[in-house]
Amino acid sequence: MFFASDNGSGVAPAILAAMTRANDGYARGYGADDAMVRVRDEIRRLFEAPDAAVYLVATGTAANALAIATYCPPWGAVFCHTTAHIAEDECGAPEFFSGGAKLILVDGPHGKIDPEAMALALEKTGSGGVHGVQRGMLSITTVTETGTVYTPAEITALTTLARAQNLPCHLDGARFANALVVCGATPAEMTWKAGIDVVSFGGTKNGCMGVEAVIIFDPAKAWEFELRRKRAGHLFSKHRYLSAQMEGYLADGLWLQLARNANLMGARLATGLAQIDHVSLVHPVHANMLFPEWAIGTHARAEAAGAVYYPFPAPKGRERARLVASWSTTEADVDALLAVLRG
Template sequence: MDFSSDTSAPAHPKVLEALVAANDGNQPSYGNDAVTAQLRSALSRVLETDDFDVWLCASGTASNALALSCFCPPIGAILCHEEAHIARDERGAPEFFSGGGKLQLLGGDGAQIDETELRSALSRIDRGFVHETPAHVLSLTNLTESGTAYPVEQIRHYAALAKEADLTVHLDGARLANALVSTGASAAEMSWKAGVDVLCLGLTKTGAIGCEIIILFGAARAKFGALKARAKRSGHMPPKMRYLGAQALAMFEDDLWLKLAATANQRAREASNLLCKHPGTKLVHPVQGNEIFVRLDEDLVKRLKDAGATFYPWLDDSHRLVTSWATGADTIKRLASIVG
């Protein structure tokens, strides 16, 4: 019973089939191949627009850091939640890629930025004050690092506040599919239609081997040349990009990425319901995707560990359990037999 992470899950067979199909003959390098061109057409359907530019990376950290570095100068700052992945789990990559840009951390329940804190941070921006480190970007995460989902209305509201202060809006969508399934929104509604300028759309956690897509919308496309240059300089210009593109094409065909996310979300709800039947269990955050944050008593933790379950301790004496597309019904049945 592996609840350690959705990155521990295998790649979906359709992804592997797509890689084999792409492995036929020679193709131009660095994204100039036919497969990557097909991906743009697929993204036009998924995003309901042609007004975008796209770059592929193999990791979420690379995609976030590259994207943010194009919009935050070394003397600027990025507003984000204090638990955001870019703050907690990327070893200073956004600061490194931006040449010194600062992360300004905001609080809020469920790893969602509190509106009062956001308004306060925006009101303090003074680009003419030499002692200030003015914010240039607002970064949101969906799903958040606590497994909660920002609804589209909230993203739109926060984006509007940010744009009033002349900030670029970045969305870390490493688990975007899970958030879309949970909220019922479309990818377009949760990105450019809500005011997002740059989206890091993740497919690795959903069922790819390693595929993250940086998407620049509208006026943000002016930074595409800088994005490519930074990708080259940092070693994130895949020479055989068709193999990343092939993964994405497989995931978008027949909306496979959303179907896989739906399975992961369903398994998380099932697992959460079982755990909550135990009298010593308390949910820390609502289950709005494929992550469960829960306080478990020592007896249940021991029984789960003794049965071979893998999951991690988290903040505030809680534990995190993560499901994936590959979490089968048999795993849930086994969990039920342990919880009792």
């Protein structure tokens, strides 16, 4: 009953096998390995973006912070949701790597930026001349931090506002595969066709050991990103192990298969929770992350039974939790937790 995070699951066997194969013999370092050529080609094919620059890093924070630094000047504002991972959970890395860009938090229901609030934030920013930060870029996340997924049309609505001001747009796709299989779009439709310039394409939370791709659709930005990655200490010398993970992840649609299982287990959990009287869901469940609210005493019962998850702040007299299913969550895991919650 491990539902604390999808990074609590292990490495998918096929990915581990790809790493073991990569362990044979020798390979050039620093991203010059043959597997990286194949990974780049495969990502370009999947995203229908033959000129895209593709780089690997080992953490989502590095992917986001370096992508943002490449696109936002130090005096720029990054518009993002109030709950965005870049705002709440990256210890100021985007601000640090960009040399001081300011995050401007824009609200909206269930983790998605509200276009009207975004238009207002754009209007209010940069109008004071030299004294204020200037409009810099947009950063959105899908799957969002509250477990919802933007449709390509919703992404386009936000990027259209940003692009009207000549602002580039970043997508934090730490759970890109989980979002993609929900909205039924192609990778291109969810990104550059919807106005996205740069993507953090997650692998770690969906069965890899630790690898994320940064996909930059304008190759003119590639060299700057390379320099920033090196300077940040994120150019791996034994890079072949990053490449091998990503190659194994993408082979034969494994990335989509793993995400489908995580989402399916999320849906099973949601269906079961809906049948328990004292439980309600704080946000709609689109993918593999759930935010239930339930009666006082449930945490103690679940903890005693061995369930692992994060409690969340709740209104008086209630308890809230975040539950995350992963590629390796089984029906038995879900059913065991539901049985405990039923009491």
